[in-house]
Amino acid sequence: MHDFAVIGLGAIGGATAAELVRRGHSVVGFDRYTPPHTMGSAHSDTRMIREAWYRGSPYMPLVRDAWRRWADLERTSGRTLLRTAGALMMGPEDGRVFAGTPLRDAARPDTGDILLSVGEVVERFPWLRPDPGTVTIYEPGAAVLSLEACLEATLEAAEGAEVADLRFDEPAIEWSASASGIRVRTERGEYRARRLAIAAGAWTPQLLPGLSLPLEVERTVQYWFEPAGAHSGVLAEGPAWVWELEREGTWYGFPPSARGLKAGMHFQAGRGTDVERVDREVGAPETEDLRRLFARYAPGVAGALAHASVCLYTNTPDEDFILDRHPEHSRVAIFAGGSGHAFKFAPTLGSLMADLLTDEPPSRDLPRFSIDRFG
Ligand SMILES: Cc1cc2nc3c(=O)[nH]c(=O)nc-3n(C[C@H](O)[C@H](O)[C@H](O)COP(=O)(O)OP(=O)(O)OC[C@H]3O[C@@H](n4cnc5c(N)ncnc54)[C@H](O)[C@@H]3O)c2cc1C
Incomplete structure (x- = not known):
């Protein structure tokens, strides 16, 4: 049994898998395609990272943390990820x-x-x-992130570790949670883990049909x-x-x-x-x-x-993300609702997902991202 399963290895799921691996946990991850691919939200060359948009909002510490993490990944991967353009x-x-x-x-x-x-x-x-x-x-000082290089560097960082089993072109068909852990069924088999992250972008409603999230x-x-x-x-x-x-x-x-x-x-x-x-x-x-x-x-x-x-x-209706535990399954963490601005935050959001999954006290205050704000 793996420590964690991750469904969706795009911007946020990929960063979640990489962070869990970095913390020494075993991870089995699934994506329906091979990121970077052109079917979801994370493709097409470039993304902006900037502070002015978030000044005075609770996103400000997140954007600074993410910027530092992208710079670290740029150093460790040897790839060019950030370019200052204003x-x-x-x-x-x-x-x-x-x-x-x-x-x-x-x-x-x-x-x-x-x-x-x-x-x-x-x-x-x-x-x-x-x-x-x-x-x-x-x-x-605003910068442009090289999107495909960012995703590749993130996934390479995870895949380089023996504890990672990242399975591409293998969609998760269903998952279940019980006292004994998580089961994920794909087209190719069934996998077990202690806990699960769901970060399936535009496909989220298919994996969480009971929740009726307002996405x-x-x-x-x-x-x-x-x-x-x-x-x-x-x-x-x-x-x-x-x-x-x-x-x-x-x-x-x-x-x-x-x-x-x-x-x-x-x-x-x-x-x-x-x-x-x-x-x-x-x-x-x-x-x-x-x-x-x-x-x-x-x-x-x-x-x-x-x-x-x-x-x-x-x-989401308020353009704030969802990053929270599943209301009925505490072993399951969900990221959803990137709302056109999540890419820049990916390494930070991946780290916050890892905090939730490992019961670490969250390194940031997250009330804006709770599922129950929609009633
Ligand atoms: C045109 C455009 C411009 C943008 N500009 C910016 C910007 O400048 N700055 C910024 O910060 N953000 C920007 N964004 C937003 C940002 O790209 C998204 O918020 C971010 O990519 C969302 O990440 P995600 O992980 O939720 O989704 P994705 O990156 O789409 O990842 C979801 C992954 O889940 C996989 N998946 C789905 N279902 C399953 C399944 N059943 N089994 C296995 N895998 C599954 C998919 O294949 C996919 O790889 C932009 C978005 C767009 C579309």
């Missing part, structure tokens, strides 16, 4: 982007963040064209364009942006990588779907919608479309 938060002062980030906190002089007027944005980043009244916080799976598209125009040379230096617009929704962009200039919509209505029936094709009209945003707000920088890919958010 990031902009933009939008109306009373909009959704700034809802959790009081401007007075984000723009305090001791933070290192810089509040920019529209004119100052254009002066520093001449390819951007904000509407009058747009508020901007520039966080020069909404959302289809999002990431686009890569060839960098074009007079600014293509400096675009790569950054910054990334998350930019709320009055009518169109909230869009984001990343400094170009080898795959191109990545952009997409962050908040946008009407994208609810189901992991089994999600449309994984990207249509010309939706690509044109994004092109219109570039034409209006960052003209001339997006050249030919190089690639597009569908990615999934799994949202």
Whole structure:
């Protein structure tokens, strides 16, 4: 019997397995595919890690802890995982982007963040064209995580240990918990462990049908364009942006990588779907919608479309994560509801999952992540 079973070896489950192994426990882990893969939430080149978004919120210590853990993994793995590029938060002062980030906190002089007027944005980043009244916080220290390298380094750290048995392309079909431990049934066999972590991303409802968690799976598209125009040379230096617009929704962009200039919509209505029936094709009209945003707000920088890919958010109603014990089975810990912002926290969330599973007092206060907050 293994000490722990982990279902889902994506961003958070992979980090949970790696942390349990690091603490000396034996782990059997399962994924329905071989991460990094393109079917869930963790793929497509890059993720942002930044503080300004979380300043003044309980996420702040988590983001700092995660940043330190990514830097440690970068050192031990010998891979490049983090690149400082800076990031902009933009939008109306009373909009959704700034809802959790009081401007007075984000723009305090001791933070290192810089509040920019529209004119100052254009002066520093001449390819951007904000509407009058747009508020901007520039966080020069924000970084871009190389997603696939992060996942590979995490799983390699776990797999390198003899106590790890990570089983890819082996979906868990069902699990049960009893006084004697956990059983996980897959297409290939049955496995036993003392305790279980479930971190199945957009597939969570399939593994927890009795809980009726209020999770909404959302289809999002990431686009890569060839960098074009007079600014293509400096675009790569950054910054990334998350930019709320009055009518169109909230869009984001990343400094170009080898795959191109990545952009997409962050908040946008009407994208609810189901992991089994999600449309994984990207249509010309939706690509044109994004092109219109570039034409209006960052003209001339997006050249030919190089690639597009569908990615999934799994949202809770309040956009805070679920990280808690199963209400009926104390041997089972659950992570769910990444809500479009969990990747940066992965090593910290993996460590918090390991705390729950090993009955360590949690190293952080977690009330915001409890399952029972939904009633
Ligand atoms: C377009 C986009 C942009 C984003 N940008 C950012 C960003 O800039 N910064 C940030 O911090 N976050 C960002 N996120 C969010 C972040 O990527 C997710 O919150 C995070 O990947 C969620 O991790 P997860 O482990 O819950 O899910 P996943 O990483 O999807 O992992 C779940 C895993 O479970 C496996 N699985 C499912 N069912 C089973 C089963 N029955 N048996 C075995 N395995 C199973 C799946 O195969 C998958 O590998 C973004 C997300 C998207 C889609």
